[in-house]
Amino acid sequence: MNKVHADSIGADHTERLILDGTKIDWHLERVRAWDRGERIAPITIDMALTRACNYACSFCYAMLQENDREVITTDVMYRFLDDCAEIGVRGISLVSDGESTLSPAFQPSLKRGHELGLSMASGTNAFVFNQRKLEEALPYLTYLRVNFSAGTRDRYAEIMGVKPEWYDRVCQNIRDMVEIKRRNNLDVTIGMQMVLMPQDADQILPFARLGKELRPDYAVIKHCSDNEEGSLGVNYAGYSRLHDLLKEAEALSDDEYKVVVKWSKIEAEGTRSYQRCYGAPFLLQISGSGLVAPCGMLFNERYKKFHIGNIVEQGFKEIWESDRYWQVMNYLASPKFNAQKMCGALCLQHKVNEYLDAHKKGQIELIEPAGPSPMHIDFV
Amino acid sequence: MTAEITKIDYEILVADYLRSLTTVLRGFKTGSGYAFLETWVHDDNENRGILGIIEAARDYGLPGISISIGQATLQKLDFPLLREQAAQQGKIFVEHSPLGMDLTTHFFEADSAEKKDHSAQQNKVFKTSAQRERAHYAPPDSVAVDALVDREALYANGLKLLSKRSGHEGSLEAEAPLQHAQHTSAGAVLEVLVDPNHHVIRKVAYHGKISDLQRTLLEGLSTIIENKPLIEACQHGVIYLEFELRDHSAVAPVRGIVTPENAHPMFGFLVQLSQGILADYRRSTGFDSTRNYFDQPVSENWKALDQTEKENRIRAALVQHPAGRGVELVRMESQKRVVVGFLEELGGREKQSRLFQLEDFLKNRLEPTLQIYVEPKVDLNKLRRLKEASAI
Numbered sequence: 211m212n213k214v215h216a217d218s219i220g221a222d223h224t225e226r227l228i229l230d231g232t233k234i235d236w237h238l239e240r241v242r243a244w245d246r247g248e249r250i251a252p253i254t255i256d257m258a259l260t261r262a263c264n265y266a267c268s269f270c271y272a273m274l275q276e277n278d279r280e281v282i283t284t285d286v287m288y289r290f291l292d293d294c295a296e297i298g299v300r301g302i303s304l305v306s307d308g309e310s311t312l313s314p315a316f317q318p319s320l321k322r323g324h325e326l327g328l329s330m331a332s333g334t335n336a337f338v339f340n341q342r343k344l345e346e347a348l349p350y351l352t353y354l355r356v357n358f359s360a361g362t363r364d365r366y367a368e369i370m371g372v373k374p375e376w377y378d379r380v381c382q383n384i385r386d387m388v389e390i391k392r393r394n395n396l397d398v399t400i401g402m403q404m405v406l407m408p409q410d411a412d413q414i415l416p417f418a419r420l421g422k423e424l425r426p427d428y429a430v431i432k433h434c435s436d437n438e439e440g441s442l443g444v445n446y447a448g449y450s451r452l453h454d455l456l457k458e459a460e461a462l463s464d465d466e467y468k469v470v471v472k473w474s475k476i477e478a479e480g481t482r483s484y485q486r487c488y489g490a491p492f493l494l495q496i497s498g499s500g501l502v503a504p505c506g507m508l509f510n511e512r513y514k515k516f517h518i519g520n521i522v523e524q525g526f527k528e529i530w531e532s533d534r535y536w537q538v539m540n541y542l543a544s545p546k547f548n549a550q551k552m553c554g555a556l557c558l559q560h561k562v563n564e565y566l567d568a569h570k571k572g573q574i575e576l577i578e579p580a581g582p583s584p585m586h587i588d589f590v
Numbered sequence: 591m592t593a594e595i596t597k598i599d600y601e602i603l604v605a606d607y608l609r610s611l612t613t614v615l616r617g618f619k620t621g622s623g624y625a626f627l628e629t630w631v632h633d634d635n636e637n638r639g640i641l642g643i644i645e646a647a648r649d650y651g652l653p654g655i656s657i658s659i660g661q662a663t664l665q666k667l668d669f670p671l672l673r674e675q676a677a678q679q680g681k682i683f684v685e686h687s688p689l690g691m692d693l694t695t696h697f698f699e700a701d702s703a704e705k706k707d708h709s710a711q712q713n714k715v716f717k718t719s720a721q722r723e724r725a726h727y728a729p730p731d732s733v734a735v736d737a738l739v740d741r742e743a744l745y746a747n748g749l750k751l752l753s754k755r756s757g758h759e760g761s762l763e764a765e766a767p768l769q770h771a772q773h774t775s776a777g778a779v780l781e782v783l784v785d786p787n788h789h790v791i792r793k794v795a796y797h798g799k800i801s802d803l804q805r806t807l808l809e810g811l812s813t814i815i816e817n818k819p820l821i822e823a824c825q826h827g828v829i830y831l832e833f834e835l836r837d838h839s840a841v842a843p844v845r846g847i848v849t850p851e852n853a854h855p856m857f858g859f860l861v862q863l864s865q866g867i868l869a870d871y872r873r874s875t876g877f878d879s880t881r882n883y884f885d886q887p888v889s890e891n892w893k894a895l896d897q898t899e900k901e902n903r904i905r906a907a908l909v910q911h912p913a914g915r916g917v918e919l920v921r922m923e924s925q926k927r928v929v930v931g932f933l934e935e936l937g938g939r940e941k942q943s944r945l946f947q948l949e950d951f952l953k954n955r956l957e958p959t960l961q962i963y964v965e966p967k968v969d970l971n972k973l974r975r976l977k978e979a980s981a982i
Contacts, residue, residue: 247844247852262611262618264628270616276967278938279612284634312611312618314634338620338629340645371617379629483880485826491847511967515945517938534939536846537946543847545830546953551885552961570849571825572865573880 228584229430229470232561234492236587238576241492241566245576249536250491251298253590256506256558258306258498259287259313265335266371267359269407269434272307274441274554275509279499280522284315286500288322293527295326301352301588305333306506308498312338317346324350329588333357333403337376339383344390352586353399356384356426359406361416369410384424399585400426405434408448411455418459418469425467431456432472437507437554446555449476475556482560484567487542487549489559492566493590496521502529504542507554516541562590595694596647597656598624600640600663607632615969626650636663637672640693648679648697656694664690741843741854748835749806758812759805762795769875771820773866776859778804780811782820782867786875789820803856810835811860820877822884824868828860838950888925892957897922904928907955913947926959928952 234241237253244250259282263272294302302323304310311334323330329352336356339347348354358380360366367374387400402424404417414431421429436444456471463469490504497509500522508516518538519529529535541547549563557563568574606622621627630646633639640657647655659667672693676682680697761781764770768783778800783793794816796808810831815823832850836843843853850857871877892900901919908914908930916934923929930948932941941964949962 244847245849245852247846247848249846260611262614263616264618264620266616273616273969276615276969278967281608281612308615309618312620312631314632314639316631317638318634338631340629340649342645376628483882485882485884486829488847512963512965514938514941514964515949515962517942519939534942536842538942539846540842540848541946543849545826545833545886546949546961548885550883572861 228586229428230472230474232565233584233587233590234489234562234565235576235579236583237492237590238578241569241576244488244491244566249531251294251530252494253299253492254301254303254588255294255299255494255496256303256305257496258308259304259310259315259319260308261498262312263309263335264312264337264372265309267357267405268369268371269359269405269442269444271435271437271442271506274437275307275497275506277497277499277501277509277511277517280520282313282315282498282500282522284318286522287315287319290521290526291319291323291326291328293525293530294323295328297527297530299328301329301331301586301590303331303333303589305331305355306495306498307509309335310498311336311343313498317343320347320350329586331355331586331589335370336380336383336387337372339386341386341390344383344386348387348390348396348398349394351398352588353401354387355401355403355430356380356387357405358384358402358417358420359404360410360413361404361418361420362413365410365413365416369407369413381420381424384426388425399428402426402429404429404431406431406449406452407434408445408452411452414452414455414459415462418462421469422462422464422467427466428468428470430470430472431459433475433556435507435554435556438552444555475560478556478560481555482550482553482563484563485548485550486544486567486570487547487553487559487563488566488570489562490542491539493559493562495558502526502535504538505553505557505559507557595654595656595696596624596626596652597658597692598622598627598643599658600643601658601660603627603643604632604639621646626652636666637668637675640667640672641675644676644679644695647695652697654680654694654696656692658690658692660690744837744840744843745835745854745856747837749803752810752835753802753806755809755813758795758809758816759797760795761797762793765793768792769871771867771871771874773863773870774798775862775866776804778808778859778863780808780863780867782815782823782871784820784871789871789877789879791815791818791820791823804859807831807856807860811864815864819882819884820868820871821879821882824864825882826884827864828857831860832857886959888959889957892959893925900925903956904952904960907952908948910955911948911951913944913951917944917948920965923963926957927961927963929963929965931965 240250240253261272261279310316310332320330330350331353332351333355334357360369363374363377366377384402391398391400402421406414418429433449434442434444436442460469460471494504495506496502500520501509502518502521503509503513503516516538518535519532521529565574569576603622607620610618621630626647627643629649630642633642640659643657644655673682676693676695680695683694685692762770762783765783767786769786770781770783772779772781777798778796779798781795782791784790785792794812796812800808811827814830815827828850832853842848850861901922905919908917908919916932917930918933920929920931945962949960952960952962
């Protein structure tokens, strides 16, 4: 058997910032525990504090994730974060299906999570930030990624469903983030993220150039996810003709600013090489409604059979310890499930799934990675 | 000057905000329709919430802002602190009433340098919050619990039924144009003949110095992988066998994720045989594809039924299971997908549990490939959907 290391499926560990790969092989202790059939805590939980959002992006996957709403209060988050720290969760990314900065629980959660030793991160449109809020939030964050799916003012408004002047405010907020980070010598990584629809290719270079001007640490360009039915109408074949433009955007990188294209997912054209989903116990998702489900693609009521619990109603530790949790996770790993047929395209767990599936098929040996650990290791 | 000052009611603003968090999805408006409050976010800390309004008004360029604060909120406020913070933005006026208090701020015109200094001061506090050492992962003590599981009993019935099957013990003769591949593990030899054009296993056989248990397992695996694509057979054959043999009404063999390797040692040699014959086939033919898009097909019996008959059988099955009470068939989306609805109000966990039970029942009773879903919940706040928009 020709054994290959995980690096061959997208991760490049010579780069400390891995944006197009997985860091799961830096958690082999947990992978081995999973192999033995132990109940492992998620390494990373991707969640939102609300389902609400003040934007209306044309490609918004959250439109497909509707489920019964409950309010995640600060008290709910405190209890949740305490549980996470206790069972061994490492990182919480406030991304998922809502704009978490709109929640009153946002800042208190960052602080509490940080104090508990959890790595905290956020993906945001960054509109409601101001200098004071950034000063408060940035010291508690491992990364802050700004969703910014255009490079010009008018197209920003069009693609992201907001007023053109919001572009100016967010640009200023990014400048402020960079300045606060520099002034206070903070560890936080600041990023910009473009979710690219093939028809918005005119914005690739303006976006990369804007990033170069605003000076975040990186600007990443990624594919758009779609559901099983293709409700958002993403034309995955359309990405291939953008190759040269994307390469040109990457060439704008310099020593302190990196343009990264998530090639591995773009080139996958929405397909999966695996059928079992092994990644969810390592990388769990929670809706802004408090719903705990293995994956964001299963948030909609349609997938009720996969809905494990709600952190508003029940402690997370109790949910994680429940047979229901493991029954659902086992379903995804069983012959009953086929991710190629029963899931949307290119989910959050995709790279972790690739790694674990290759391991189970004997294509990857669990080898302790060499060299310095990558950044943001708690976000697999 | 007072006439130019915008006045807002803090209590109404907060109530609107909290209600909208659960009723609005895209295009959420943060400030009861006030444009200057688009950037404002309610904060559980009333001081910070009110300060946020003042900042939003200042950033928007308003000359000032007047905020009516109710008695209940006043009792939670650290008013001296709020007054001090607001005073950094402008001139403060306070007016008390039986209902509470109006706090009015007339903004300074040029104060940016002073504010930046203040921000820097604030940040020094946060910088002192050093990174704490992370909680180390400590796996729960699963060994003790797993030891209680009688793994032999878990597979006993399945193995007993399987032991009655036979037909694959022996050796395979070369048969052009089929390609031969084999592998040996734990004394057992597994042989296959593969159609080299489609890479599908056409014949399977096993032999060697094997125990009765190995014979039974090999027979089961042979039945599963025959006429399957080689990749599917070698990657998932043992997963199917383990799943088929296990008593699913009993406690699972491990507390976490069940795989053949951790479920019982008896599956180990089958995993090696499966991976070995794929490697042997790759060596002898140069076949290097790793793509496996096999999907379990619908059985011929189920396929032969017309739509009405399929639906009738599903309805009949639903009423036969206790979890199916109050559950109706809404429609079938394909030959595999069954969409059901609940006729009574049930909690989320109850629904989940029933759906799991019903799916298992339908798979066992009617058709192994059936999957159960409920009606999707539509996003009532949708502003745009590309597919729908382009269809207009």
